[in-house]
Amino acid sequence: xxxxxxxxxxxxxxxxxxxxxxxxxxxxxxxxxxxxLFSASYDVSIAVSGGSIQLNDLAQVIRFLDINVAGHAHxxxxxxxxxxxxxxxxxPVQICTPGFFGRKFCTxxxxxxxxxxxxxxxxxxxxxVSADFNLNVVEDGSNxxxxxxxxxxxxxxxxxxxxxxxxxxxxxxxxxxxxxxxxIISKVIDDLVHTAISAFDDAAxxxxxxxxxxxxxxxxxxxxxxxxxxxxxxxxxxxxVLIPSDGTPANPDVSITLTKLKVNIADGELVATADIA
Amino acid sequence: xxxxxxxxAFASLSASAINRFIYNLAKARxxxxxxxxxxxxxxxxxxxxxxALHLPGASGGGVDYILEITLPQLDLYPGSxxxxxxxxxxxxxxxxxxxxxxxxxxxxxxxxxxxxxxxVEDCATLxxxxxxxxxxxxxxNVQLDLGAHADNIILKNVGDLESIGENLSLIxxxxxxxKMTYPVKKQALGALTFSVADGPRIEDQQxxxxxxxx
Numbered sequence: 045x046x047x048x049x050x051x052x053x054x055x056x057x058x059x060x061x062x063x064x065x066x067x068x069x070x071x072x073x074x075x076x077x078x079x080x081l082f083s084a085s086y087d088v089s090i091a092v093s094g095g096s097i098q099l100n101d102l103a104q105v106i107r108f109l110d111i112n113v114a115g116h117a118h119x120x121x122x123x124x125x126x127x128x129x130x131x132x133x134x135x136p137v138q139i140c141t142p143g144f145f146g147r148k149f150c151t152x153x154x155x156x157x158x159x160x161x162x163x164x165x166x167x168x169x170x171x172x173v174s175a176d177f178n179l180n181v182v183e184d185g186s187n188x189x190x191x192x193x194x195x196x197x198x199x200x201x202x203x204x205x206x207x208x209x210x211x212x213x214x215x216x217x218x219x220x221x222x223x224x225x226x227x228i229i230s231k232v233i234d235d236l237v238h239t240a241i242s243a244f245d246d247a248a249x250x251x252x253x254x255x256x257x258x259x260x261x262x263x264x265x266x267x268x269x270x271x272x273x274x275x276x277x278x279x280x281x282x283x284x285v286l287i288p289s290d291g292t293p294a295n296p297d298v299s300i301t302l303t304k305l306k307v308n309i310a311d312g313e314l315v316a317t318a319d320i321a
Numbered sequence: 322x323x324x325x326x327x328x329x330a331f332a333s334l335s336a337s338a339i340n341r342f343i344y345n346l347a348k349a350r351x352x353x354x355x356x357x358x359x360x361x362x363x364x365x366x367x368x369x370x371x372x373a374l375h376l377p378g379a380s381g382g383g384v385d386y387i388l389e390i391t392l393p394q395l396d397l398y399p400g401s402x403x404x405x406x407x408x409x410x411x412x413x414x415x416x417x418x419x420x421x422x423x424x425x426x427x428x429x430x431x432x433x434x435x436x437x438x439x440x441v442e443d444c445a446t447l448x449x450x451x452x453x454x455x456x457x458x459x460x461x462n463v464q465l466d467l468g469a470h471a472d473n474i475i476l477k478n479v480g481d482l483e484s485i486g487e488n489l490s491l492i493x494x495x496x497x498x499x500k501m502t503y504p505v506k507k508q509a510l511g512a513l514t515f516s517v518a519d520g521p522r523i524e525d526q527q528x529x530x531x532x533x534x535x
Contacts, residue, residue: 313324
């Protein structure tokens, strides 16, 4: 006996529906962090597009494959260079000669005071992400909804390139600052940059992870992939009006009522079946 | 491929769903199933008023009558086996069968009961079987209507009046089926914006349609 009502959507059909669910325009999120020597405020702004659907009959899972995430991550990393750089004088040693009346004459020496800096960092983003969803039917007042629930562990974003980009941005910012110090030679500049970068290395890696986490939360928190509420892929009103009223009391709506909805993935399709009372 | 067969979406309603629709139609719009002239007895409920039968030479306002269409039961190819169609009717691919009945009562006389004038009824019931096909108003249009016509109809137990009875019943049944028109895309139950690309077709005891998502 066939089901009272059957609605099926193909993989291509679901891809069309998916594109209708992607957020229009960019979405963004920001946060802050403080460590012992550094602090940073950072934000991520992305636009989500593309992607296709793969249906897994066996696992009853829908995979959104290769959704393109493009945009930028910005960060302002602040630190007091005085806390990470050694006290430096140029030249390191003053040469003094005794002069008249007990006074000494010394060669000039410059000892810079290291400033606090706020380093702007921009990381371009252009990555593909995939995520898996399971299917549920949720009764919501007058509707049966087919809801997708994201499996959060399935969303994998590779952050390793970001740490290198962060360190490069720090290097590019500090190099000219050090180069402005009077009488400084380039070897010393390089040593100073190297010292600063080494101090910042762990922080850069942590910042990359934080940015990746922010990106992860932003994608998961968007309308597309809301993990708590789930995404409503299809909504079926329990009362289906097949012949609407013509407005006269003698001719009210003629409807059928859905009493139950089931959904599953079979033969590479999403199949919803309903009982009718 | 499965159900969608190369299209983006598929939607079907089974014979039992359509029969539930017919039942709800009869409940919501009983006047489609009951006709009467004059002042019929109250057991009839809501009805569509029709003129009395005027016979030549008869006096008075004509013969009052009641016509009731029994709740039709639909079956879809290849058939559930619950409806036995009398020969020569057969249920073929893309066809539906309908089993219904017609009860005709005429007021042959009147009597006084208490203070009221009450008709004395003479009733007969015809059993009707019909086979039909879907029709759509415009196959190239996004909105397709499901209508049907019964093009082969059998009456029993009416002797020589069989042919006349069949023709009249065909007219009545088709008039009823005309009122059961609904847009095919509603089979997607409002969940999808569905434009029909193939069908509707009757197979596997369902009315099936395939479409694209706009």
